[in-house]
Amino acid sequence: MIQGLSWRRRAVEALTARVVGLGGGAIIVAITLIFFYLVMVAAPIFRPAQISELDVLRLPGSRTLAAGSNDSFESLYVIGADGTISFLDPDTGALRGSERLTPHPLAAVRLVFPGNDTYALVGEDGTATLVRVWFRRRFDGDIGYIEDHVDRLFGGEPLPLPAIRVGQATGHHGKRFDFYFAESVLKAAGVDASGNIRIRQFDQLDDGLSQPRAVDVRPERSIDRLDFGPRGDWLYATDSSGAVAVYDIAVPDRAVEVYSGILTRDGAELSAMTPLLGRYSLMAADNSGRLTQWILRRGPEGAGLVAARDFEFADPIAAIVAEPRRKGMMALDARGETHLLHSTSERYLASFSTGLPTPAAAAFSPRSDRLLLAMPSGDLRRYAVTNHHPEISWSALWRKVWYEGYPEPVHSWQSSSADNDFEPKFSFSPLLFGTLKAAFYAMLFATPIAVMGAVYTAYFMAPGMRRWVKPGIEIMAAMPTVILGFLAGLWFAPLVEQNLSAVLSLFVAAPLCMLGFAWFWHLLPRRVTRPFDGWFAAVSIPVLVVTTWWVFACDNGLERLLFGGDAQAWFLATLGLDYDQRNALVVGIAMGLAVIPVVFAISEDAIHGVPRHLTTGSLALGATNWQTLTRVVILTASPGIFSALMIGLGRAVGETMIVLMATGNTPLMDLNIFEGMRTFAANIAVELPESEVDSSHYRLLFLAAVVLFALTFCFNTGAELVRQRLRSRYGNL
């Protein structure tokens, strides 16, 4: 360090070193931390669920038949066998209020499908009443509080139904009735004293209910449980042995048995059963410890139930509680072992032991973050459940999954729907497939053009032309991809659709015409051709233009000649290929144009950088230019060309706008060049703005970004390492 500096100079020196050191280092570290931030957001989807027990509350009054809470668990309620609903403070257990709902004691209570707030109360006399529990948030100044409400539907009068024989009120027995109430239609089904299933359908009018439309069914067995199916159009009737019958009741006054079967296997007895959200599937447990998901399948060959997946346990499951807003559930056995499960992802999320017998009533809070178990002893046990992303598992992301309503396991991506009971389909496979498919066709188009172009530019082109070509290609690299995508989608895709034969023929015709022209050129006297040495690229452009014009002019003739008049129909009939207007061919060419400049620039540098003494040596030994090029130059530069291709691939994998605009964005898994695809990048661009923050979908899209990041980072790092080695090799040569 130089002595005798003024304090000012020394301060500036120190300050600069400090600011640049800290600031610059921080910036670099910060931008490399992007990856870790993305991982951090995505990671919670694989975390297991957690359950912890809160204090036990004592319930007032009689045996509990149903329990529930408001959305954010600020008020909970229990409906007792004496026909009283009691609202409690969930923290202290203090009584917030209670109300007598029926004059007579209750035999059973059931949630009315498909909502989560309406209950059917069935008295010991077999009459049924509907009540709706609801909450309202009130503000007093800035302090909010919750108001509890109970409405008696249809004037609180018992519904005009035949008497229901409830039977034993706990377990899956004692559910010998079910109600469906949505869109002003009320459907009721119950088993009467003689064992008949009696189905009634009412329309809700302004002043009450319409006259019922009735249909009765005489089942072969004694039915222990009835459940309405999706939209109230189906009815599942089960007995305690596991025999099930499915009735189609979509048309009032009619009930058609469409399927009958056994929910258990190997002769086991049914130990518990419950439908999942939306009731497209039934979870049936048997006394061997198996829990099976049966999916309602509808198809041309008729409806039926198919076993989609099994969960295995050491002890038989005694009760199952479905989550109110997801396809998850809790299964508990007779010794109090409790398991948190999810159907789609087949995940065993968490297990814990209550050490208690089967509860009298059990329910999740609406957000599934609390679990309520009302014990026969009068205790109310509460558990805090942390279970944010049960529907995601690593295997469900990549493997085939059997979704509700599908005849077989499939790869599918379908993240949202208008229905509340929709089963989200989160499979990365079609997205990865689409990404690679788009990149593959793009590279297929780009590689020959870019590499061959680079060879010519670096090795044969006159410097006068090269000075213009290199910046020209650089400009092409700068072309905003949204413009390429727009042209591809709105100009090129219709063009290809109308002139498919011409476009396909061009891939053959252009090289052939070029070779023909080259032969013609060869026949010209040397003194004519000499001035054009090194300018072949410019000479080839008119040839290309004429060829293209000629092929397009012959489109109709070609179409008749090659494809019998209609190319699209020919491909469908002969090769079974469907044709979409926005397809992989269009994307391949458009994205190829975006990739060409990248691959071209790097390969050109690599070829041009081959040490000169290698080529001169080869030429001096008598090799021709072409021999020198293929045996010396390209071999030496091949790592550089390889790295150029890697970087091009990285770009093709991550390109968003072209794919978004030039494909139909349907998540297909089909290599067909005439069909579209959905890529990771386009999927993120389409879905992330609408995705709810911190939901599974949101985190999955972050995971998709991580996958994209990792893919391109691998390609680029590989390319960079190869290039660095190449540079040192050129240095050594």
Place this chain on the structure above:
Amino acid sequence: MRFLTRTNSPSGERTNPGDRGSTGKSPPRQGWWSSGAPWIWLNAMAVGIGIAAVAGLLGLIATRGLAHFWPADVAVLQVDGGTTLIGELVDIEFTDPASFEQTGQPGSGQIERWLLKTGNRRVNGPDFRWVPAASVADRSFPSDVAVFERTEWGNAYGRISAVYENDALVATGPPAWDELRSRLERVTELRDEIAATQARTIDTVNYGLERLRLEKRRRVLRGVSEASDIEERERVLIATYEEAETRLRALSEAMRRDAVEIVIMDGRSIRQPLSDVMRVWRPNAMTVGGKLLHYVRSLAVFLTGDPREANTEGGIFPAIFGTVMMVLLMAVIVSPLGVMAAIYLREYARQGPLVRLLRIAVNNLAGVPSIVYGVFGLGFFVYLVGGTIDDLFFREAQPAPTFGTPGLIWASLTLALLTMPVVIVSTEEGLTRIPRAIRESSLALGATKAETLFRLVLPVASPSILTGIILAVARAAGEVAPLMLVGVVKLAPALPVDLNPPFIHLERKFMHLGFHIYDVGFQSPNVEAARPLVYATALLLIVIVIVLNLAAIMLRSRLEKRYRIAGT
């Protein structure tokens, strides 16, 4: 995007092997195939394809984009069956026999058909219709056919038959044209006045009222209930508002005074209020000079006007403004940070494996897909940083987010991150080029490291820093995918800069040329009619990007020359 490579740049003295002649050098005329000449031609063709593709695409965009503003002649077609069609000939197509058979008409080979833009979609249905050329009995271009550009329902084509004032006939026949022109001028003035009042008064009052509402809420949160001064200010604002509204009502009443009667192609007369007419012209009666003037005016409207009809008509000024604003802000962020990071990497960090690793990482970040940056920007900037800012400083506006929602500042930050590697690499390249001797002589003369940096190294490296910044700006201007996540909207209600304090509203959403192309081209209900505008927008975007890139390329080549001179 210019791809980031540290190229060993071709030095001038190197010649290409191609100079030596490629085909006929060795005498063998016999071994044409084995000489490799066909392969050389194929390689040349690859370059040709690249050049032709670039030129062709640019040409396509330029012709389609620029042709739209030319006042095309309006044809009057007498079609078989006695119907008359009036419209612009947009396209001529030869349909192939397959679709020809479907039309069931006799003949051989292809049939020619014309695409006619008949406009007036409220009366005629779709804007466009196909007319088989063979069915046209007569085609003429009468000079009295006029084109009406309207604020609603697209263009109308027809003959002017009369002008009305308050339903009273003012002029018919030929004088109606001049009458219409002068009355249209009045309407245009009124329209401008309405727009000015709207911008100056109504928008300002609304903004002020919203701020007062927030101020009141802020006091409630703080526990102060005194709000009489706010209510006083509110009363003043509302009074201003009512005054302005009365004035607006009077103005629009005045605008509705006049109407023109148009005879459209099916012979019906429609009464068109002038309040909905933007411009009228008679292209068939125009001279070339007149058309040129009209062309320039249309172009000016396109560049400076606001969009209409779900962005399918009118101008793109907000998109231009938003793009420029976002890119400028990004440049302001990325320049100092990127340069500082590069200086650190090259001048201050101890060169070792760690720095080499960091350099590879930075280099690779340039290849990470832009959408990934968008995801990061949405999660980190918008929800985490923006959400925290809202919690700390904008509690009165909650639950409506202020900064915790996509906006201009987040878009600029995200793109700054995206383009940071470009600036770092380019700056580093400049720093590496500075000969050691220059640095060492500075130090030997007694300058400190910082002084050498500020007085010598940075000035000498400034062209490459500038190159990096220009490339970053060019890339940011053309990038769309991340913006879709962090702040761009199809129609922004207000510009990010206006007359209301604090004048620059960084939290607002904005419009962007690239997104405009995507939105109008793919999400708009009337793509066919909007397509020329999309081409024009694309042309503008491409011109901006190419000019920026050319500037960077020229700067770089000058730089190379300069060092060659310094080196000799």
